[in-house]
Amino acid sequence: MRSAQLNLRKNDMENNCLACRAPLGQVMDGVFDTRFGIETPYVxxxxxxxNLEQTVPLPNQQGLNALYEKYYNFSGEKNTRYTQLRAKFINSFLYRVWLAIDGDISFHLASGTGSLLDVGCNEGRGLEFYKNHGFSAEGLELNSRAAEVAHSKGFVVHGSTLEGFVTDKQYNVVVLSNVLEHSLNPADMLRAIHGLLTPNGQVWISCPNSQSWLRSVFGRYWINWHVPFHIVHFSPATLKTLLNNSQFDVVEMRQETPALWVSHSIIARLFAKPSQATMQLRSALLVATLIILIRSLLFPFLWLGNLSKRGDCLVVVAGKK
Ligand SMILES: [Zn+2]
Known part of the structure; x- marks a missing residue:
């Protein structure tokens, strides 16, 4: 914690707001990675x-790439019992019912026509939904192993960053499902998307809500700090400002609180220790039990949180101005 405070003092002078360059003030110190055991504490x-909130010290792009390479790499896990069960569930009617109850934060129930680009499409799970619901869907994915899996399902997958993506094509929809908060320059990301969209095109965004009531409950252990991978922590107001400044109008903004996210916050609060990976987050049995308990016992709180604009996840549709 001491080192985080020192970091902030140092970075207070070096790091200003990512969006407007104004000075920053400390909100919370001693925030640590609750998943992989990365040693550095953050502020x-x-x-x-x-009022935009961000992680300090900011990693540089090179440092961030190295962290993704080390901790985040898609494992290429195929045909294990777990992946088979997951695929079965996701392709079942039960999954649709679940999304209707728990909240659809990845636009898996959205239908429409035209071309769609899924940024960070991973192994193409979302692409299958978008295709089945009427879109001509393509993906952007930097991880070559994940891209290969998506490609083997018949999808066009571009191995490029969004900012470096060059194409003559224009898209009707660009999807940023839990992507924007990972960016060192979200304004640049939205600018790049603006250039890729048709005149009436839309960007669909989901990201954690920094005004979530679960942040107040769990403090440093709130799973959505996810330092240092989550760089920016958006509230409904700061996300709307960023979108407006990037020449987008908000068409719809709603809030969801996935039981999975709540279960991860509970597990982090119970088990996470600085500099140690929290193995319990990967226990399918523990996570599934918590999800069922949370959905059946806490549903009034989750519902009220969403209604009072303090849900855990922001889900936004924005149209090009
Ligand atoms: Zn600012």
Whole structure:
């Protein structure tokens, strides 16, 4: 914690708001990675002018790439009992019922026509839904092993960053499902998307809500800090400002609280220790039991949280101005 405070003092001078360059003020110190056991503690800081919250110290792109390579790499897990069960569930009617109850944060129930680009499409699970629901779907994926799996399902997958993606094609929809908060420059990301969209095109965004009531309950253990991978922590207001400044109008903004996310916050609160990977987060039995308990016992709280705009996840549709 001491080192995080020192970091902030140092970075207070070096790092300003990602969006407006104004100075930052500390909100919370001693925030640590609850998943992989990364040793550095971080600070959550807030812009004194525009209120955008961000992780400090900011990793640079090179450092971030190395962390993704080490901790985040898609394993290429295929045909294990777990992946077979997951595929069965996702392709079942039960999954649709579950999304209707728990909230559809990845636009898996959305239908429409035209071309769609899924940024960070991973092994193409989303692409299958978008295709089955009427879209001509393509993906962007930097991880070559994940891209290969998506490609083997018949999808066009571009191995490029969004900012470096060059095409003559225009898309009707670009999907950023839990992607924007990972960006060191979300304004650049939205600018790139603006250039890829048709005149009436839309960007569909989901990301954690920094105003979530679960942040207040779990404090440093809130699973959605996810430092240092989550760089920016959006509230409904700061996300709307960023979208407006990037020439988008918000068409719809709603809130969801996935039971999976709540279960992860509970597990982090019970088991996470600095510099240690939290293995319990990977226990399918524990996570599934918690999800069922949360959905059946806490549903009024989850529902009220969403209604009072303090749900765990922001789900936004924005149209090009
Ligand atoms: Zn700012």
């Amino acid at each position: 959550i800081a807030k812009c004194k002018k525009c």
